[in-house]
Amino acid sequence: GAGVSQSPRYKVAKRGQDVALRCDPISGHVSLFWYQQALGQGPEFLTYFQNEAQLDKSGLPSDRFFAERPEGSVSTLKIQRTQQEDSAVYLCASSLAHYDSSYEQYFGPGTRLTVT
Amino acid sequence: GQQVMQIPQYQHVQEGEDFTTYCNSSTTLSNIQWYKQRPGGHPVFLIQLVKSGEVKKQKRLTFQFGEAKKNSSLHITATQTTDVGTYFCPRLTSGTYKYIFGTGTRLKVLA
Numbered sequence: 001g002a003g004v005s006q007s008p009r010y011k012v013a014k015r016g017q018d019v020a021l022r023c024d025p026i027s028g029h030v031s032l033f034w035y036q037q038a039l040g041q042g043p044e045f046l047t048y049f050q051n052e053a054q055l056d057k058s059g060l061p062s063d064r065f066f067a068e069r070p071e072g073s074v075s076t077l078k079i080q081r082t083q084q085e086d087s088a089v090y091l092c093a094s095s096l097a098h099y100d101s102s103y104e105q106y107f108g109p110g111t112r113l114t115v116t
Numbered sequence: 117g118q119q120v121m122q123i124p125q126y127q128h129v130q131e132g133e134d135f136t137t138y139c140n141s142s143t144t145l146s147n148i149q150w151y152k153q154r155p156g157g158h159p160v161f162l163i164q165l166v167k168s169g170e171v172k173k174q175k176r177l178t179f180q181f182g183e184a185k186k187n188s189s190l191h192i193t194a195t196q197t198t199d200v201g202t203y204f205c206p207r208l209t210s211g212t213y214k215y216i217f218g219t220g221t222r223l224k225v226l227a
Contacts, residue, residue: 033215042204042217043159056213091158102147104161105215 002026004108006092012114013082021077021111025094033105034067034077035091043091049075050098082115089113120145120207120218128224135192137221139205148181148188153220154201162190162203195225 005024013019025032030051035043036059045059051072060067064083069075079086089112093105120141129135139148147166151159163172165181165188172179176199178191192199204220 035217040219042202042219045214045216048213058212058214093159102149102164102166104149104164105151105159107158107160110158 004092004094004106006090006108006111008111009109010112010114012116015084015115016081018078018080019082019113021079021090021113023075023077023092023094023108025073025075025092026096026106027073029094029096029106030098031095031103031105032069032075033093033095034075035093036061037089037091037110039088046077046090079113082113084115087113087115120205120216122205122218122221124221125219126222126224128226129195131197131225131227132194135195135199135223136189137203137223138187138189140187141207142186143210144185145188145207146185148205148207150179150188150190151204151206151217152201153204157201159204159217192223195223197225197227199223200225 007022032049034046036046037043047067048056049069052069064080066078089110091107091110093107095105096103122139149164150162152162153159163179168185169183170181176193180189202220202222204217206215206217
């Protein structure tokens with residue numbers, strides 16, 4: 001079956017531009033995570049959705065970052081007024097059940113964002 | 117607070133040598149998961165361990181959960197170039213939805 005997909009795979013933005021990154025999780029997966037991964041580092045948690053509810057956004061680095069999952073399936077991560085430090089790979093992961101059920105996370109291929 | 121350390125951070129081995137990475141926690145874990153990320157790729161789930169003293173094998177990979185459920189190891193026998201990548205044991209921060217991956221253990225295999 002289809003895995004987690006993300007689009008675009010690559011995005012180049014000029015500093016100050018807004019960007020929107022899309023994640024299509026595996027159908028039926030309740031949990032959805034967004035992570036930011038800088039070069040040579042592990043994924044850093046950004047935010048968590050359980051269905052359409054954003055239950056944790058403690059990892060969002062600033063109020064320029066906004067995420068939504070309005071119908072409990074597709075999610076969008078929006079970054080306003082991009083800065084060079086936003087350059088990273090943005091990973092989306094989905095999981096079958098609630099966060100504390102310890103189901104494995106299925107990751108998408110990521111979106112590599114470069115801010116020039 | 118809960119501290120989990122993964123060691124070593126880096127390991128270079130000759131192809132055919134064995135390799136082990138460890139996750140050590142200051143508190144008891146309910147379970148532990150292992151993921152692998154190849155260079156340029158995304159993390160891929162390998163396994164989950166739940167029971168005290170549990171040992172699971174996947175071909176040349178052996179995963180172990182300590183008796184006290186505070187540590188875990190991943191051992192690769194006779195490494196191959198396909199084993200190259202970074203291995204993570206993420207943990208859930210107690211009381212939150214936040215998974216911490218850390219920097220993992222980066223394995224390089226020299227042919």
